[in-house]
Each structure stands twice: as C-alpha cells, then as structure tokens.
Amino acid sequence: MSYKTDLYQQVILDHNKKPRNFHTMEGATHSCEGYNPLCGDRLTVYMKLDPAGVIDDVSFTGSGCAISKSSASMMTSNLKGKTEAQAREMFGSFRKMVTGEAENSDEERLGKLSIFSGVREYPSRVKCATLAWHTMASALDGSGSTTTD
Amino acid sequence: MSVIMEKEALDVKKIRAGFPELLRSVNAYPLVYLDNAATGLKPSAVIERMRAFDMLEYATVRRGSYKIGEEATEQFELARADVARFINANPGEVVFTSGATQSINLVASSWGRKFLKEGDEVLVSAMEHHANIVPWQMVCAETGAKLRVIPVDDTGELVMDEYARLLGPRTKIVAVTHVSNVLGTVNPVRDITAMAHGEGARVLIDGAQAIPHMKVDVRGIDCDFYVFSSHKLYGPTGLGVLYGKADVLESMPPYVTGGDMIERVTFEKTTFRKAPARFEAGTPPVTQVIGLGEAVRYIQRVGLGRIEEYERELLEYGERTLSAIPGIRFIGTAPGKASIISFTLGDIHPHDIVTALDHHGVAVRGGHHCAQPLMDRFGVPATVRASFAFYNTFADIATLAEGLREVVEVFS
Numbered sequence: 001m002s003y004k005t006d007l008y009q010q011v012i013l014d015h016n017k018k019p020r021n022f023h024t025m026e027g028a029t030h031s032c033e034g035y036n037p038l039c040g041d042r043l044t045v046y047m048k049l050d051p052a053g054v055i056d057d058v059s060f061t062g063s064g065c066a067i068s069k070s071s072a073s074m075m076t077s078n079l080k081g082k083t084e085a086q087a088r089e090m091f092g093s094f095r096k097m098v099t100g101e102a103e104n105s106d107e108e109r110l111g112k113l114s115i116f117s118g119v120r121e122y123p124s125r126v127k128c129a130t131l132a133w134h135t136m137a138s139a140l141d142g143s144g145s146t147t148t149d
Numbered sequence: 150m151s152v153i154m155e156k157e158a159l160d161v162k163k164i165r166a167g168f169p170e171l172l173r174s175v176n177a178y179p180l181v182y183l184d185n186a187a188t189g190l191k192p193s194a195v196i197e198r199m200r201a202f203d204m205l206e207y208a209t210v211r212r213g214s215y216k217i218g219e220e221a222t223e224q225f226e227l228a229r230a231d232v233a234r235f236i237n238a239n240p241g242e243v244v245f246t247s248g249a250t251q252s253i254n255l256v257a258s259s260w261g262r263k264f265l266k267e268g269d270e271v272l273v274s275a276m277e278h279h280a281n282i283v284p285w286q287m288v289c290a291e292t293g294a295k296l297r298v299i300p301v302d303d304t305g306e307l308v309m310d311e312y313a314r315l316l317g318p319r320t321k322i323v324a325v326t327h328v329s330n331v332l333g334t335v336n337p338v339r340d341i342t343a344m345a346h347g348e349g350a351r352v353l354i355d356g357a358q359a360i361p362h363m364k365v366d367v368r369g370i371d372c373d374f375y376v377f378s379s380h381k382l383y384g385p386t387g388l389g390v391l392y393g394k395a396d397v398l399e400s401m402p403p404y405v406t407g408g409d410m411i412e413r414v415t416f417e418k419t420t421f422r423k424a425p426a427r428f429e430a431g432t433p434p435v436t437q438v439i440g441l442g443e444a445v446r447y448i449q450r451v452g453l454g455r456i457e458e459y460e461r462e463l464l465e466y467g468e469r470t471l472s473a474i475p476g477i478r479f480i481g482t483a484p485g486k487a488s489i490i491s492f493t494l495g496d497i498h499p500h501d502i503v504t505a506l507d508h509h510g511v512a513v514r515g516g517h518h519c520a521q522p523l524m525d526r527f528g529v530p531a532t533v534r535a536s537f538a539f540y541n542t543f544a545d546i547a548t549l550a551e552g553l554r555e556v557v558e559v560f561s
Contacts, residue, residue, distance in 0.1 A: 003508045004559055008501070013560065039500055040517050040530045063530055065498035066560065122504060 006118040007125075008066060015070035020077050021059040033062075034135025036127050036148045041068050045076075045135040053084045058136070065128050067119065072132030074113055084140055091133045098129045159459045164451065165540050167192045178510030181545045186330050186489050186536035187514055189361060189383040191444075198443035199385065199436050210435055211409060211426075225435060228442025229425075235445045236375065237366040238392050244425040245433055248389035249357040250280040252376035253324070255391055255428060256353055257284035259404040260322070264351075267293030270319040272350075274299040274307055274336075275526050276329040279519040281355045285324060294321065301526055305332035305481035313344060320350040327359035327375075331518045331534065332481025333464075333489030335359070342372045351397065357381055361538065362460060362487045364453045373397045379437065384444035388437040391428070398424035405430045456539040460488040463537040463546065470550045471535075475557055480532050488537040491518075494553065497560045499531040505559065506552045513549070 025031070025046035033044045043062035050056050058076045063069075075094075079087050093106035094113060100120035107114050119129045127148040138146035165171050170190045173180050182190060208221040226240070233240040246252045261284075265271070271285045275298050282296075289296045299312045307325070316323075323345040328335050342352045353374040356365055360377040367375045374397070379388040393401075403410060403421055407430035412420040421427045448456070467490050471477055476495030494502060499515030506513055514534045517524045524530060535549055 003505050007504065008559060016560075038516070040521065040524070042530075065500040067501070069498075125500070125504065128500065 007122060009115055009118070011074075011112075011115055012066065012070040015073040016066035019060075019069055019073040022061065022073065023059050024061055025057065025059045030139040030142070032135050032139035032143055033145045034131050034138065034147070035145065036064075036068070036131050038127060038148070039065070041065065041128065041131060043068065043072055043132055043135055045072070045132060045139050047079075047136070047139055049084065055079050055082050055084070055087060060132060060135075064131065065125075067116075067125050067128040068131045071116060071129045074115075075132045075136065078111070078113055079136070087140065088137060091137050094133055095130055098126050157455075159451070159455045159539060161459070161540065161542055165542075167194065168540050169193055169196070171540060175510040175512070176508050178508075181509070181511040181541075181548050183511060183513045183535040183537065183541065183545065183549060185361070185538040185541075186358060186381070186518075186534060188380045188386070189538060190540070191383055191385070192447050194447045195384060195440050195443045199440040202439045203436050207436065209432055221435060224442075225433075225438055228438045228445075231442045231445050232390060235365075235449070236360075236390075236392060237368045239395065241423075241425060242392055242395050242398065244391040244393065244398070244428045245438055246376075246389045246391050246428075247387055247434075248380075249355060249376045249378040250389070252374075252389050252391035253281055253353065253355065254284045255404045256374050256376075256393075256401075257288045259401045259428075260351070260397070261285070261288035261294075262292065263400075263402055265289070265292040265294040265321055268319060269294040269321040270315075270317070271296050272299060272312075272315055272320055272323040272325075272345075273297075274325045275301040276305070276307070276332060276334065276520065276523050277324070277326055278330055278355065278357070279521070280357075281324050281326060281353075282522065295319075298522075299325070301332075301523070304483045305329065305334045306483045307334075307336055307341075309337070309340070312341070316344055316348050316350070318348060320345065320348050322351040322353060324353040324355070326355040326357075327365070328356075328362065328487045328489075329481065329520075329523075330358045330489070331491050331520050331523055331532065332483065333486035333491070333536075334481060334483040335363075335485050335487055338370050338372065342370055346371070358487060358489070361448075361456075363457055367392050379441040379444065382441070382444050382448065384441040385434075385437040388434050388441055390441075393424065395424070398428070401428075403427050403430070407431050409433075451539065459539055460537055463541055463543070464488040464490070466543055467535065467537065467546045467549075470546055471553070474550065474553050476561075477553075480527050480529065489534060490536070491532040491534045493529055493532055494557065495561065497556060499533045501560060502533050502553070502556050505556045506549070509548065509552045511545075511549055511552050 028046040030047040041064035048057040096102040098119040208217040210222040210225045351373040354372045356377040375392040380386040410430040480491040503515035
C-alpha cells in the first residue's frame with residue numbers, strides 16, 4: 001500500500017485543492033472555531049438551521065492539512081438537509097470509522113465519507129480528520145470555540 | 150594521538166554500524182532518520198553501558214555505606230565530572246534535572262522568584278522554544294516583572310542593535326537559545342552575555358540544540374546558566390543538565406524539596422545542602438546519568454571537531470539539493486547555521502509532507518516545533534524540519550529530496 005492509494009486518494013486531494021462550501025456565512029445560526037493544538041490547524045464551521053432543526057446551509061473557513069481540509073469540505077457537502085440529530089450520529093460513525101471501530105451500519109450511514117477509512121492506519125492523523133466534525137458538534141452545542149484535546 | 154585522530158575525516162560507515170536503530174526498516178524502506186533536533190538515536194556504547202550497569206552495578210547513590218552503593222555513587226559522580234569537563238565547568242556546577250525544560254523551570258522558579266520584582270525586565274528572543282518562554286511568562290506574572298522580546302530578522306538572525314536597545318538597568322536576566330531548533334541559527338552567545346553583564350543582568354543560555362553539534366565552553370561564554378538535555382546528545386531521556394556558576398547557584402533557594410537535598414530537618418526548621426545537591430531532591434535517575442556519562446565519552450571519541458565539519462558538509466549539500474525542489478521556501482537562512490533545515494513547500498501542508506515521506510522511511514518533523522511565536526514571525530502555521538546528525542549520509546538527503554519531488558507531483 002502507498003499513501004497515494006490508502007490515504008490521499010484522488011477525491012481527497014481534489015477536495016483539498018478545491019474545497020466545497022469554503023466561505024464565511026452571513027446570518028449563521030451556529031458557528032464555532034476549532035483548533036488542533038498539536039499542529040496549529042484552525043477551522044471555523046458555520047451553520048444555518050431552520051426552526052425544525054434541519055441544516056439549511058453549512059460552510060467553513062480556515063487552514064489545515066489535506067486531511068483536515070478535505071474532511072471539512074466533504075462534511076459540509078454531506079450535512080446539508082440533515083437534521084441536528086443525524087449530523088451528530090454521522091459524527092459518531094465517522095469517529096468510529098477513523099479509529100477503526102466502525103460497524104457495517106456506520107459505513108452505510110457515512111456513504112461517500114467512507115473514503116476516510118484509510119485514516120485508521122494513521123493514528124497521528126485522526127485528529128486532522130475529525131477537527132471539522134468536532135467543531136461542527138461544538139457549534140451545535142453552542143460553544144464559540146473547541147479543541148481536539 | 151587525539152589530535153591526529155581529529156585530522157582524519159569521519160568514518161560514517163563505521164559510525165552507523167554503532168547505532169543499531171539505523172539498521173531497521175520502515176514501510177519496507179531503510180530508516181532515514183532526520184529528526185535529530187527532536188531526539189538523537191543511541192549508540193550501542195550507551196545502550197550497552199546502561200545495560201551492564203543495570204545488570205550488575207546498579208544501586209542507589211549517596212545513601213548506602215555498603216559496597217555496591219559506594220561503587221554506584223563513584224560511577225555517578227564520575228559521570229558528573231565527565232559532563233562538567235565536556236562543557237568546561239566544575240562538577241559542583243552541574244545539576245542533574247529531568248531535561249532542559251526542567252532546568253529552565255528550576256532557574257525561573259528559584260532564581261526568578263527570589264530576584265525578580267515589579268518593574269524588572271526579562272529578555273527572551275523571538276526564536277525561543279516554548280520551554281524558554283512559558284516559565285518566564287509564569288514567573289513574570291507572579292512577580293510583576295515584564296517579558297520583553299529580542300526580534301529576529303528575515304534570515305533568522307537576532308537583531309543585535311535592537312537587543313542593545315532593549316538592554317538596560319531594568320533587565321535582570323536574558324534567556325536566549327544558543328542554536329534555534331527551527332532556524333538552525335547559531336546565536337552570538339558570548340556577545341549576548343557580555344552585553345547583558347554590562348548591565349548587571351544574568352544570562353541563561355538554552356543549549357539543547359547546540360550541545361550535539363559544537364564544542365560548548367561555558368566559561369568561555371561566561372553565561373550564568375547553561376541548560377541541555379541528555380537525549381539530544383545521544384544519551385537517555387528523562388535527564389538534563391543545569392550548569393550554573395557556583396556563586397549564582399549558591400544564592401538560590403531550593404526548587405523541589407525532599408530527601409537528599411537537606412542538611413538537617415526538624416519540624417521547626419530545615420537547612421539545605423550546597424549546590425548541586427540542593428537542587429537534586431529524591432533518588433536521581435542513576436542509570437540515565439551513567440548513560441549520559443558514556444554518551445559524552447562517546448562523542449569525545451568521535452570528536453566534536455570532526456562532527457562539526459561533517460555536519461557542515463551535510464548542511465551545505467542539503468541546502469543545495471533541496472533548493473532545486475519547486476516551491477521550496479527555506480525558513481532560516483542565516484550564515485553559520487547548525488545542521489537544521491526548515492522549509493515550506495508551496496501550499497502543501499507540512500503534516501501531509503511528513504506522512505508522505507514516512508512512507509519512504511524518511512522521518513522528519515512537521516509542525517510548529519514548540520515555537521509558535523517564531524511561526525507567527527515568519528507568517529507560517531508550520532514548517533517541515535530536517536535535522537542532521539553525524540550518522541546521516543548524503544544518500545539520506547538524496548532520499549529526502551526524491552520523496553519531496555514526489556510530494557510536489559501528488560499534491561499539485
């Protein structure tokens with residue numbers, strides 16, 4: 001195996017180069033800055049939830065490695081239209097997947113996000129992959145900032 | 150004899166055979182270890198000496214009046230004497246700590262709390278490791294002293310004019326690194342010390358990055374404190390050195406208290422032993438000290454002059470080879486560097502570069518290197534750092550360059 005086939009697959013490299021939903025958001029109902037003290041990566045996640053708790057829009061800004069940036073990009077692409085509860089469930093499954101504890105139901109729930117399963121072979125990169133998710137969950141909790149610690 | 154030895158070039162092949170970890174492979178590639186600024190690998194000489202000591206010679210020191218305790222104490226103090234001679238100090242001026250970090254914390258807490266007061270100033274530089282910033286920040290907050298910062302120019306040298314301007318009667322201590330762990334810059338520590346002494350300030354030099362690369366003469370520098378870690382000098386972890394001038398150490402109260410550092414204890418009052426014992430409470434890391442003593446002897450056998458010369462060649466070759474990689478930007482281009490190269494590569498994140506290189510068995514460091522203010526100074530969140538030791542080869546550097554070329558292809 002090589003880092004080009006198991007970790008940095010083409011889809012991930014593509015999201016890194018051209019991140020989706022990569023902008024600040026006017027009128028966000030939730031936002032949070034996430035920080036990984038290990039590497040200094042910093043992301044802000046913005047969300048707009050409707051009164052029923054459905055995620056109408058989600059975006060992010062910040063700097064980070066290819067793993068954290070593409071993970072944030074793919075997360076935002078997959079959260080639109082999901083409910084708050086579904087978003088939290090996806091975070092749970094995602095975390096289980098990148099730490100190698102996922103069950104079939106988790107992989108099913110994650111769909112295209114399963115491309116990050118290779119991260120489990122790289123324990124030092126788990127926090128890169130989960131930074132955006134931690135930040136999203138903290139935004140839902142109403143925190144202004146969070147760290148991966 | 151040793152003079153003749155120093156004239157011969159380094160036999161790198163023979164040296165590498167003495168570092169067992171260099172024989173291992175990583176991801177089916179031979180290990181190319183280029184993170185020597187983080188920690189040095191251990192030569193067999195050190196590993197075997199520590200093993201032999203633990204097998205048959207181990208005992209606690211400075212306590213038992215039985216034979217093996219006395220023998221262990223003798224070995225322990227012999228190691229202290231060798232370490233002292235290595236930096237041109239007296240054994241009584243060498244305090245064993247848990248590492249350079251604890252050495253600085255000891256000075257900041259003990260000396261700082263006693264001698265710093267409101268209105269005083271502590272000078273550090275913009276290129277310090279967090280270990281030489283945060284302890285001073287804490288003691289400043291406690292005493293009301295102010296932390297001021299000597300700036301760094303675009304090449305990574307200290308701005309000495311600015312240092313001269315910052316120095317004044319309020320300056321009580323100047324704490325700077327001998328060699329930058331990110332930039333490789335070798336600072337003019339003799340001048341820095343002389344200028345500080347001119348204002349009556351004390352000087353602490355963080356020698357963690359200097360000690361494996363060059364001959365250090367604490368008396369020549371004339372600094373009041375010099376700190377370093379054993380593990381960067383190819384010795385064991387968990388051990389460091391605080392050198393302090395005898396009269397300065399004598400003026401300082403204990404830092405950690407307990408057994409072994411006292412003269413007399415009653416419930417009313419305790420009196421403390423002289424330095425270095427005053428600063429070595431509890432059972433010391435005996436085997437580690439024996440290991441450091443052996444590391445120092447090993448380095449002297451190889452010869453620091455030869456190490457310096459060969460590492461200079463590695464650095465020149467490294468800078469020349471890496472400068473041809475598209476998009477590379479060197480962080481730290483001062484003349485007269487130690488063998489450390491920090492760089493960024495276009496907008497490819499250092500952690501991605503490190504993961505990719507790891508696949509080729511190349512171990513380099515990516516991140517802020519515990520020097521976030523310096524990252525801010527150069528406007529980068531992180532760098533990749535390749536740091537060379539005397540057991541590295543030109544082929545190691547060629548493998549690094551090859552890996553980097555592939556990284557550029559994959560990520561752009």
